[in-house]
Amino acid sequence: MGTKAAIKQDTRNALLQAGMDFMLEKGYTNTGVQLVLSSLGIPKGSFYHYFESKEAFAISIIHQFDQEYSTKLLRVLRNPLRSPLQRLRDYCEAEKDDFEKQECRKGCLIGNLSQEMSDQSSLLRDELANVMAKWRGLFADCIEEGQQLGEIIQTVPAQRLAEFFCIGWGGAVFRATTLKSLEPMETFIDLMFNEFLRG
Amino acid sequence: MGTKAAIKQDTRNALLQAGMDFMLEKGYTNTGVQLVLSSLGIPKGSFYHYFESKEAFAISIIHQFDQEYSTKLLRVLRNPLRSPLQRLRDYCEAEKDDFEKQECRKGCLIGNLSQEMSDQSSLLRDELANVMAKWRGLFADCIEEGQQLGEIIQTVPAQRLAEFFCIGWGGAVFRATTLKSLEPMETFIDLMFNEFLRG
Numbered sequence: 001m002g003t004k005a006a007i008k009q010d011t012r013n014a015l016l017q018a019g020m021d022f023m024l025e026k027g028y029t030n031t032g033v034q035l036v037l038s039s040l041g042i043p044k045g046s047f048y049h050y051f052e053s054k055e056a057f058a059i060s061i062i063h064q065f066d067q068e069y070s071t072k073l074l075r076v077l078r079n080p081l082r083s084p085l086q087r088l089r090d091y092c093e094a095e096k097d098d099f100e101k102q103e104c105r106k107g108c109l110i111g112n113l114s115q116e117m118s119d120q121s122s123l124l125r126d127e128l129a130n131v132m133a134k135w136r137g138l139f140a141d142c143i144e145e146g147q148q149l150g151e152i153i154q155t156v157p158a159q160r161l162a163e164f165f166c167i168g169w170g171g172a173v174f175r176a177t178t179l180k181s182l183e184p185m186e187t188f189i190d191l192m193f194n195e196f197l198r199g
Numbered sequence: 200m201g202t203k204a205a206i207k208q209d210t211r212n213a214l215l216q217a218g219m220d221f222m223l224e225k226g227y228t229n230t231g232v233q234l235v236l237s238s239l240g241i242p243k244g245s246f247y248h249y250f251e252s253k254e255a256f257a258i259s260i261i262h263q264f265d266q267e268y269s270t271k272l273l274r275v276l277r278n279p280l281r282s283p284l285q286r287l288r289d290y291c292e293a294e295k296d297d298f299e300k301q302e303c304r305k306g307c308l309i310g311n312l313s314q315e316m317s318d319q320s321s322l323l324r325d326e327l328a329n330v331m332a333k334w335r336g337l338f339a340d341c342i343e344e345g346q347q348l349g350e351i352i353q354t355v356p357a358q359r360l361a362e363f364f365c366i367g368w369g370g371a372v373f374r375a376t377t378l379k380s381l382e383p384m385e386t387f388i389d390l391m392f393n394e395f396l397r398g
Contacts, residue, residue: 172366
């Protein structure tokens with residue numbers, strides 16, 4: 001890559017990272033393109049050298065977020081030192097710790113954008129739905145492994161349990177964000193892992 | 200009430216209803232006060248005769264919504280012709296039907312505003328949290344009745360089961376709104392009522 005192309009790539013990455021932070025903090029609508037540019041000292045008007053539109057910018061941010069998040073997720077869900085049920089719980093506990101560090105703000109970028117934008121942009125909605133389906137598949141693989149070992153209930157197919165898990169965990173994050181409290185996450189973890197999932 | 204006061208009250212109610220519809224459709228940030236006024240043909244600038252601020256307007260909308268919703272909720276949750284577990288399920292099924300009629304748009308005003316505003320206004324957040332706690336209490340009463348009849352599991356206190364139910368149902372509505380699909384609601388209803396709650 002030539003120096004010019006490398007600088008362009010670096011600028012693009014910096015825009016994605018700053019855009020991700022702003023959208024997590026303020027949502028899509030409240031994240032003005034000018035705000036992102038000026039936070040990096042990039043001249044006004046140069047945005048369209050990097051992205052076709054604000055919507056295209058958000059889609060690239062979603063891809064970037066998915067890539068980073070999936071890597072983190074797989075590290076937990078394929079941890080050979082823990083049983084599948086423990087790994088699922090590790091995931092929730094780690095998310096809860098992160099959420100606490102962020103002082104119960106922000107939640108999850110995919111969840112937030114979904115709620116804000118799914119009625120307003122079918123392009124964004126489709127991207128967000130793809131990411132959600134992909135993550136559910138990763139959870140289902142882990143649940144299936146737990147079912148084979150007999151530590152997770154076998155009366156419900158893994159994909160269906162994974163969907164229930166994602167529904168419930170999404171609801172817990174959502175409620176925790178609203179109430180500025182870890183309690184919804186703790187309640188979900190307790191009942192899910194001590195009562196409902198155990199085989 | 201004099202004619203003038205009655206007209207003022209009518210105008211206030213019309214503003215609340217229109218504001219509720221807009222906020223459900225577009226969220227708080229995208230609902231301009233001017234938009235609400237002009238949808239009713241009310242002159243610009245007269246808004247502050249009725250409400251101190253946009254935030255105060257939203258709080259009155261939340262109260263109004265809570266009042267209407269609680270009435271509907273209690274009609275279902277205290278239906279003497281159905282068992283407590285059936286009533287809880289009736290609630291979910293009715294919500295699902297409403298959601299389908301609205302073509303999988305909108306979701307719940309309280310949920311939407313929570314997600315959008317809890318980081319941005321502690322006043323709104325506190326109001327929304329109060330409403331959520333009140334509704335959870337109504338579900339807990341119904342669950343407790345079901346536990347006394349032995350049709351709902353007794354290993355978890357009613358308040359805690361109610362919190363899990365609200366977390367999960369909130370997640371199901373959230374996911375259904377994003378995916379424009381009834382499936383998350385159906386999955387939640389199936390697993391919750393056929394697998395997890397049954398005593």
